Amino acid sequence: MATRWGICGAGKISHDFSVAMKTLPAGDHQIAAVAARSLQRAQEFAKKHGVSRAYGSYEELAGDPEIDMVYLGVLHTEHWRVGLLFLKAGKNVLCEKPFAMNSRQVTDLIAASKRSNVFLMEAIWSRCFPVHAEVRRLLAEGSVGDVKLVKAYFGSPQLHIPRSVEKELGGGALLDIGVYCLQFVLMVFNGERPQSIQATGVLLDSGVDESMVVVMKFSGKRMAFCAFSIAVPLPNDATISGTNGTIKVLGPMHCPTSLVVKGKETQYALPEPCLPLNFTNSTGLRYEAEEVRQCLLKGLKESPRMPLSDSVLLAEIMDEVRKQVGVVFSQDSQ
Ligand SMILES: NC(=O)c1ccc[n+]([C@@H]2O[C@H](COP(=O)([O-])OP(=O)(O)OC[C@H]3O[C@@H](n4cnc5c(N)ncnc54)[C@H](OP(=O)(O)O)[C@@H]3O)[C@@H](O)[C@H]2O)c1
Structure with a gap:
């Protein structure tokens, strides 16, 4: 059915x-x-x-x-x-x-x-894209050795879009696109809580963040670096550097179709849309729809691909980042 x-x-x-x-x-x-x-x-x-x-x-x-x-x-x-x-x-x-x-x-x-x-x-x-499934598989088998550094970039000029810039519409780079960089780091580090978070950023006049850099330190001398912006384009890729090689998710890393493992690139095609799309690679939303169906068929109450514990940690990290950079929403005091 x-x-x-x-x-x-x-x-x-x-x-x-x-x-x-x-x-x-x-x-x-x-x-x-x-x-x-x-x-x-x-x-x-x-x-x-x-x-x-x-x-x-x-x-x-x-x-x-x-x-x-x-x-x-x-x-x-x-x-x-x-x-x-x-x-x-x-x-x-x-x-x-x-x-x-x-x-x-x-x-x-x-x-x-x-x-x-x-x-x-x-x-x-x-998290539901085939590229990310392959990244998780490669990490589980230790194909690049001990992962020491994860880098993720997302820059997308969208200062003309009201919901991106207005505080009452929840604007700012962090919640809209930075979330993809941070979730990538958490996926690589298996939902582990960072030992430290250092964030800096610049704000728009509306009080939401235009651009940010976030550096995190994890156990075992591992680090992550994320940069995101709603003012300028960035490579929008993500790199996992290990002691035995590098995995690179080519841009757009939040909905990827290309993976480079130790220098060898593999492409993953997406189906063509039947109508024009508003956003990049959106036919890839099919993967999360199918993930949800599979979870329902198994009687699960959450997805193992994006567990609720990861969502809580992601939100807590974003709270801390906003605190350090000085972005406050009315919802924070409700
Ligand atoms: N997965 C992705 O790649 C992706 C891409 C883009 C956006 N998103 C997320 O999807 C959500 C919607 O983004 P969008 O670009 O689709 O936004 P949008 O088209 O501007 O708005 C989405 C809906 O929100 C409601 N809405 C709009 N303005 C409102 C207001 N002032 N007060 C109350 N409700 C309002 C409207 O619902 P009605 O139709 O009922 O009026 C509107 O259709 C965001 O949370 C965004 O982060 C995800």
């Missing part, structure tokens, strides 16, 4: 997610309903993507008994409030990154999922 998805929010990433879904077998994945704050937007989205039910409120989607999984594609600032709505209604939830605005909100979402005994995952889609 197909996994019946409900899409929450009729914006850019929900569009891309729905296009990616069309690259998977219809017998496995079906978008059963879409909800937006306005019925007209939901209906337009439903027409474009061939979705049978359209709702003009998120509450109606939460009350739809014929939904197995909600994809939460709304702004970061809404993840906590809208996530709790669905979790309290007993829905399984795949929530876009960043999970929420701070670690307190993240732990609230996880507690709600436990109370309702439902599945919950932060949509760090990178």
